Amino acid sequence: MKIGELAERTGLAPSRIRFYEDIGLLKVERQPNGYRTYPPQAVLVLDLIATAQQAGFSLDEIGTLLPPDLANWKHGSLIEALRSKVRDIEALEARLAQSKGHLVALLAEIEAKPEEIDCATNASRVLSRMRSGELESPALETGDVTTLRKASRRRPGRTG
Numbered sequence: 001m002k003i004g005e006l007a008e009r010t011g012l013a014p015s016r017i018r019f020y021e022d023i024g025l026l027k028v029e030r031q032p033n034g035y036r037t038y039p040p041q042a043v044l045v046l047d048l049i050a051t052a053q054q055a056g057f058s059l060d061e062i063g064t065l066l067p068p069d070l071a072n073w074k075h076g077s078l079i080e081a082l083r084s085k086v087r088d089i090e091a092l093e094a095r096l097a098q099s100k101g102h103l104v105a106l107l108a109e110i111e112a113k114p115e116e117i118d119c120a121t122n123a124s125r126v127l128s129r130m131r132s133g134e135l136e137s138p139a140l141e142t143g144d145v146t147t148l149r150k151a152s153r154r155r156p157g158r159t160g
Contacts, residue, residue, distance in 0.1 A: 006038045010046045017046070025049055025063055041070055056085060105135055 007014045020026040021036070026045055029037045045066065052062045065081055067073050109129065113122040129135045 001038050001040070001042070003036050003038065006042055006046070009043050010050075012046060012050075020046065020049060023059060023063070025059065025066060027068075044070060056089060057081075061085075102135070106130075109135055 001009075003014045003017055006012075006017055010017075017026065017038075021028050026042060026049075027039070028042075029039075031037055048066065049059075049062055052065070053059070057065070061081070065078060106126070109126050110122065113119070117125070126135070
């Protein structure tokens with residue numbers, strides 16, 4: 001099938017399909033005139049890519065999971081990759097819950113500003129309490145911020 005039909009069947013923009021081809025996730029044959037011809041399994045591959053991205057897999061991770069031939073999945077590797085992703089998500093959830101707790105405590109501390117002091121003095125008071133350990137700092141790691149930014153850019157459903 002040609003790229004227009006594949007785009008119509010998957011809801012993806014042709015540019016996205018070409019991008020997946022360029023990075024090696026999607027195999028394509030070229031006709032003598034240069035037109036791309038996609039095999040019927042291309043629809044399944046694109047659905048798998050979209051599903052894996054929604055589950056939090058990067059394109060690099062997807063590339064290592066997708067077999068060259070969809071009839072030859074490495075079952076053990078796939079199961080381990082999925083379990084590993086679940087563990088990563090659980091660890092991120094734990095750090096997020098901890099950070100949320102710290103931020104809620106910080107918010108309460110800021111909101112409890114005594115009326116007789118200004119905001120700058122209150123900020124110094126709150127920071128001093130954080131440095132002394134009375135209030136803990138949020139526990140997000142560097143990679144978490146990147147993960148959260150990527151997640152906030154994702155939109156439900158397919159994007160083109």
